Amino acid sequence: MIFEIFLFFILGACVGSFLNCIIYRVENKENFLKGRSYCPKCKHFLGFWDLIPILSFVVLGGKCRYCREKISFQYPLVEIFTAFSFVFGFFFFKGISILFFLIFSCLLILALFFDLKKYEIPDSILYSLVFVGFLLLLFNFFSKKISLFEIFLSLLPAFVFFLIIFISKEKLMGWGDFYILLSLSLFLGWPKILSAIFFATILGAIFGMILILLSKKSLKSQIPFAPFLVFGFFVSILTEKILFDFLWQIF
Known part of the structure; x- marks a missing residue:
């Protein structure tokens, strides 16, 4: 070991x-x-x-x-x-899933550091993330690990993000954030995507408040959300069983 x-x-x-x-x-x-x-x-x-x-x-x-x-x-x-x-x-991860994860995590790390440095993620990285996520989705579907209904549920958060960006005209978040979330939805599936968004939102809110208190940002400032989604991705996998059991007891 x-x-x-x-x-x-x-x-x-x-x-x-x-x-x-x-x-x-x-x-x-x-x-x-x-x-x-x-x-x-x-x-x-x-x-x-x-x-x-x-x-x-x-x-x-x-x-x-x-x-x-x-x-x-x-x-x-x-x-x-x-x-x-x-x-x-x-x-x-085990079997072929670990290969998907390693490739996906490398792309996420690239997206993370590009977003932190330039507030912009190259399209090639975003499209690659979605492609890898889609391949894993197909693999899981044909392996009968997920159903069409679960696929539908996992894509709902991405659709909500799409509406937010479209209605706000990219004032609240950018299209890069949408592609990151879409790729996470494809990769994580339901309900792990919810925990990823939950942890990303909590960390983003805490970080944003700290910057506001330090007077480095205002309420109108745009903070890149992709780094927090990357954080949420790893934490959602780490806490999958704990969080799932907790939500199961509530609902």
């Missing part, structure tokens, strides 16, 4: 390093499939010892080996987050 956890953590950290490459190169309109890694500041090509996930950042003191400029904390953060998401997948 310990070896498998360690293996998934290392694999996740390595994938996280590649996600960092995607984030930087997509931002700068470069091809992330070609060319060697280099320092964003001095453009010096990086060697093997500069690219060890998490460890290189710690050993180098968060600075480039060549120009000594600070390395963005985004790099170890993405690697750590991806590493833990892989370990998370190891514990909560």
Whole structure:
């Protein structure tokens, strides 16, 4: 068990390093499939010892080996987050479902950091999320794990979000948030999508109030909701059984 956890953590950290490459190169309109890694500041090509996930950042003191400029904390953060998401997948998914989860979680991490940095998520990532979610939905349906009625119920929250965005003319939330929620609805299904929205809303409200109290935002300010949906996604899986039993007792 310990070896498998360690293996998934290392694999996740390595994938996280590649996600960092995607984030930087997509931002700068470069091809992330070609060319060697280099320092964003001095453009010096990086060697093997500069690219060890998490460890290189710690050993180098968060600075480039060549120009000594600070390395963005985004790099170890993405690697750590991806590493833990892989370990998370190891514990909560089995069989082909774990492959769907790992791909989906990587796309969510990309969406999360793009939204935090640019308040905008590339369409390619949003469409990929919906596509992966749809593939898992088909797999679950043909495996008779879900019914058509459950599919209908799981898509209702996405429809509500669609109406909110359409009626408010994107003043309350953007289309990126809609695609994230749609992909979560497809992936999680009913009733887990409800718990994901619940936790996302609670965290978003708390975070928004803190920013207002610190006078960094006003009630009219728009806060990206996608990061909170990502948080809700992981928590809904983590608390699935506990929350389901609680709701079952109430209703």
